[in-house]
Amino acid sequence: xxxxxxxxRARLDRAVKAQDGFFTTFFVSPYSKYIARWCARRGLTxxxxxxxxxxLGVAAAxxxxxxxxxxxxAGAVLVQAAFTADCVDGxxxxxxxxxxxxxxxxxxxxxxxxxxLMYAGLAVGTIAAGxxxxxxxxxxxxxMLVQTARHAADFSFAAQQHxxxxxxxxxxxxxxxxxxxxxxxxxxxASEHGPAVWLKRMIIxxxxxxxxxxxxxxxxxxxxxxxVALLAWAAVAVVYASAGRVLRSVA
Numbered sequence: 001x002x003x004x005x006x007x008x009r010a011r012l013d014r015a016v017k018a019q020d021g022f023f024t025t026f027f028v029s030p031y032s033k034y035i036a037r038w039c040a041r042r043g044l045t046x047x048x049x050x051x052x053x054x055x056l057g058v059a060a061a062x063x064x065x066x067x068x069x070x071x072x073x074a075g076a077v078l079v080q081a082a083f084t085a086d087c088v089d090g091x092x093x094x095x096x097x098x099x100x101x102x103x104x105x106x107x108x109x110x111x112x113x114x115x116x117l118m119y120a121g122l123a124v125g126t127i128a129a130g131x132x133x134x135x136x137x138x139x140x141x142x143x144m145l146v147q148t149a150r151h152a153a154d155f156s157f158a159a160q161q162h163x164x165x166x167x168x169x170x171x172x173x174x175x176x177x178x179x180x181x182x183x184x185x186x187x188x189x190a191s192e193h194g195p196a197v198w199l200k201r202m203i204i205x206x207x208x209x210x211x212x213x214x215x216x217x218x219x220x221x222x223x224x225x226x227x228v229a230l231l232a233w234a235a236v237a238v239v240y241a242s243a244g245r246v247l248r249s250v251a
Contacts, residue, residue: 012037015095022198023208028087035084036091043242046093050106053085057062057114061121067128075121076219082114083211111207112151117229118214119144126223139227146234147210148240157245 015036016029039049057080089107093099123140127133150170202209213233217226 011095015091017090020201021206021208022202023212025088026215027212028084028208029091032084032087033091033095036088036095039088040096044092046089046096046098046103046151047100047106049085049089049092050103050110053082053089054114055246056082056085057110057117061117062112062123064223065124065128067125070188072125072222073219075118075125076215079118079215079218081174083208086111086207112148115147115207115210116144122214122218122223122226129222131222131224136223136227139224140230143210143227143230143234146231146238150234150238203237205233211232212235 012033015033017024020029025190060078060082061074063071063078066072089103093103123136126136135181158191205213213229214226215227
């Protein structure tokens with residue numbers, strides 16, 4: 001017997017994270033949840049989608065490494081395809097209620113792997129286009145180290161607070177079903193739609209905003225602009241996040 005339409009819509013809505021970044025919420029989740037449902041109906045697993053996301057990230061890095069304008073634009077499109085798949089794997093896990101420690105580990109590790117491969121591809125492509133190698137590799141390596149340090153700080157703070165590491169990264173923990181959970185979810189979302197809330201979520205440079213920044217700057221400019229933009233925004237994010245954590249810890 002088929003599932004009632006209202007129950008199906010509620011289950012699809014629950015597949016989307018209750019809290020997420022601005023770019024993901026408004027530019028990816030409105031359509032990615034339907035891709036997740038499509039995957040579920042064809043028997044695909046979250047881990048298979050995670051692997052597909054990694055492969056798309058590798059393809060994006062390969063396109064960036066060519067350094068030509070068409071290749072940079074193609075790489076930018078592939079970055080967004082990889083990020084969409086990254087959202088889909090978590091949504092598929094929640095939609096089908098299929099969670100595993102392996103899936104959580106793959107999601108976290110593959111996210112970092114494809115992001116750093118994109119940095120490397122951009123560096124290679126920018127150098128191939130005539131940029132000074134030492135400067136580009138310094139920018140790329142610094143961007144990678146800064147992002148690694150940010151993730152280490154995020155997870156360390158989260159472990160101390162016993163809270164999810166960051167709203168930006170894709171969670172895989174199951175959420176309760178039922179009318180009470182749906183009502184609480186609606187109240188939570190209603191209180192999160194203010195401009196100040198979205199600004200706070202954007203300023204910390206979550207993965208959706210990072211990948212959007214990479215796509216736009218790479219397609220319109222080159223790796224130098226991408227790395228400088230990432231480092232500048234990350235500097236603001238570090239100051240903001242650190243100040244907030246200090247104030248919360250003192251309180």
